[in-house]
Amino acid sequence: MNDLQLFKERSNEAYEIYLPHISIDCVVFGFHDTSLKVLLLKLKGLESWGLPGGYVQKNEDVDAAAHRILEARTGVSRIFLEQFKVFGTVNRSEPSLTHMPPDLWYRQRFISIGYYALVNYKDIVPQVDDISDACEWKDITGLPEMMMDHELIYKTALETLRKQLNYKPIGYNLLPEEFTMPELQKLYEIILGYTLNRGNFQRKMLAYDILIKHDKSRKGGAHRSPILYSFDTEKYNKALEGGLNTGW
Amino acid sequence: MNDLQLFKERSNEAYEIYLPHISIDCVVFGFHDTSLKVLLLKLKGLESWGLPGGYVQKNEDVDAAAHRILEARTGVSRIFLEQFKVFGTVNRSEPSLTHMPPDLWYRQRFISIGYYALVNYKDIVPQVDDISDACEWKDITGLPEMMMDHELIYKTALETLRKQLNYKPIGYNLLPEEFTMPELQKLYEIILGYTLNRGNFQRKMLAYDILIKHDKSRKGGAHRSPILYSFDTEKYNKALEGGLNTGW
Missing domain, CATH: 3.90.79.10 (Nucleoside Triphosphate Pyrophosphohydrolase)
Structure with a gap:
């Protein structure tokens, strides 16, 4: 045929x-x-x-x-x-x-x-x-x-995704269960298409109150072992529904 | 018929x-x-x-x-x-x-x-x-x-409108050309369905950088004449397109 x-x-x-x-x-x-x-x-x-x-x-x-x-x-x-x-x-x-x-x-x-x-x-x-x-x-x-x-x-989809970074959490299912702040920042940078200031990113992300900070850090050869985080799934899902903690 | x-x-x-x-x-x-x-x-x-x-x-x-x-x-x-x-x-x-x-x-x-x-x-x-x-x-x-x-x-439309208050400007064509901060706050409160803190609202709104502050104030009998603002239409329209100044 x-x-x-x-x-x-x-x-x-x-x-x-x-x-x-x-x-x-x-x-x-x-x-x-x-x-x-x-x-x-x-x-x-x-x-x-x-x-x-x-x-x-x-x-x-x-x-x-x-x-x-x-x-x-x-x-x-x-x-x-x-x-x-x-x-x-x-x-x-x-x-x-x-x-x-x-x-x-x-x-x-x-x-x-x-x-x-x-x-x-x-x-x-x-x-x-x-x-x-x-x-x-x-x-x-x-x-x-x-x-x-x-x-x-x-x-239009990419624009929508970029705008949603301002009011919706992102990363679940895309990052390993435990991740570092630089790994999370990299995800945002790849989607936005530009690099972000490390200090500002961390401050803003922590203010969203959707992360759990772990006591342990990842094993590796670096001088400074990076701190590991995971998403607080309950808070993450709440923010998916109602928006991130930036509202009026 | x-x-x-x-x-x-x-x-x-x-x-x-x-x-x-x-x-x-x-x-x-x-x-x-x-x-x-x-x-x-x-x-x-x-x-x-x-x-x-x-x-x-x-x-x-x-x-x-x-x-x-x-x-x-x-x-x-x-x-x-x-x-x-x-x-x-x-x-x-x-x-x-x-x-x-x-x-x-x-x-x-x-x-x-x-x-x-x-x-x-x-x-x-x-x-x-x-x-x-x-x-x-x-x-x-x-x-x-x-x-x-x-x-x-x-x-669903009302929810969408409420969420958009977090990343889009609002008020043009709804308020008189010159308006007070309490009048702008009232618009947000009516849409959200709850009252907002006056100081927080003003701080956040001014940080968006879409308002022009006028030297004159509205005539009236109150002890304190309220300051008048209008929208900076260029910045307002830019924020309509690209989102308010809250991004990454």
């Missing part, structure tokens, strides 16, 4: 299964050690890359659809996903798919609901499916050309 | 004009002096109230649709609207509309895109249309029963 036949078969199924005009795109950020990556895939027959995405079944909640779509790409079912914006301009799909027949499912106008997640990329094995040639982590410092408006969706 | 005939006629038009399955709901908060209100309407034949909403035309951007819908309700075309969340559970419309025939446009499953706005309610005259009995400002301290999941949409 050639690519077009495959897309036509999938198109007919899609009209049966999914709500028309509505799609989901997921921006999955992967952090590990010192780099931030994003999960991209390449549809068969296209040169540019795209975000993992899909559609909403006629009898499925939108959030459930996002989890189903992401599980198919990552093999992981319980990724914390957050809706961040709807992308709804009329011509957002053009010109990426104009080589396909106009009655194909994929040629509709889609209003896309953007979700993002931040995971430890070592925990996930990207999954290729039969309409894609590749599904890979790409470092955000050297992203390939993207299809449709996916670069805008990715950039 | 009775109500059902009217809804049927509108239903037929809607299938022609709009994308199926997608709706928009607007939470318009109105502030003035010492109260916060929300704009609600009552569809003909329903007992409960609803948010002003509508649908996306087949050739219309989603944001443009939100502005069109709100203009029809308020007569005002340039309200600053912000998308805040998509409401997409399967059964979110039930049971409000189950008395209508199942093939009616309004009985579809709708995934609704929530927008909110904060305006000075004195600037707006609510507009009733021919499928509604009423369109009114209701004080948030005594809201009537709402249809579908509109109470959830309203509450």
Whole structure:
């Protein structure tokens, strides 16, 4: 079966299964050690890359659809996903798919609901499916050309993530259970894209009151053994809900 | 023409004009002096109230649709609207509309895109249309029963607005051009629903560096004439984009 036949078969199924005009795109950020990556895939027959995405079944909640779509790409079912914006301009799909027949499912106008997640990329094995040639982590410092408006969706997700550093805690599931203040600072710096003052960072982070300081320090050859911290999960989760301790 | 005939006629038009399955709901908060209100309407034949909403035309951007819908309700075309969340559970419309025939446009499953706005309610005259009995400002301290999941949409918008007080400036177009620190504090208190410490509020607000302090003070009979401030619009708009001066 050639690519077009495959897309036509999938198109007919899609009209049966999914709500028309509505799609989901997921921006999955992967952090590990010192780099931030994003999960991209390449549809068969296209040169540019795209975000993992899909559609909403006629009898499925939108959030459930996002989890189903992401599980198919990552093999992981319980990724914390957050809706961040709807992308709804009329011509957002053009010109990426104009080589396909106009009655194909994929040629509709889609209003896309953007979700993002931040995971430890070592925990996930990207999954290729039969309409894609590749599904890979790409470092955000050297992203390939993207299809449709996916670069805008990715950039909006990164902006959202950066803004959320000001009012939401971050780091759980991304750092080892016990970590040093410089390791936590590095996570913030990688996401923000610039370096931070060490003293200010520590003062502000401790004021948030979401860390537990441990008596022991990590074994190693350095002159000064760095102090270890872990997240106080109760306070961390409370801050996830209600915001960090910076409010009015 | 009775109500059902009217809804049927509108239903037929809607299938022609709009994308199926997608709706928009607007939470318009109105502030003035010492109260916060929300704009609600009552569809003909329903007992409960609803948010002003509508649908996306087949050739219309989603944001443009939100502005069109709100203009029809308020007569005002340039309200600053912000998308805040998509409401997409399967059964979110039930049971409000189950008395209508199942093939009616309004009985579809709708995934609704929530927008909110904060305006000075004195600037707006609510507009009733021919499928509604009423369109009114209701004080948030005594809201009537709402249809579908509109109470959830309203509450989520209010939560979003409250969280944004921590990282976005607020007050432009809501306060007179020159205002006192207690007047600005009152706006925050009305939105948050609790009182704030005066000294802390002033210190924090001045640290944001978005105010211009005026030499003159307001004339009046009080022992102490309150100092007048206005927003530094350049800094205010920069903070709207990039966040308040609290970041890393």
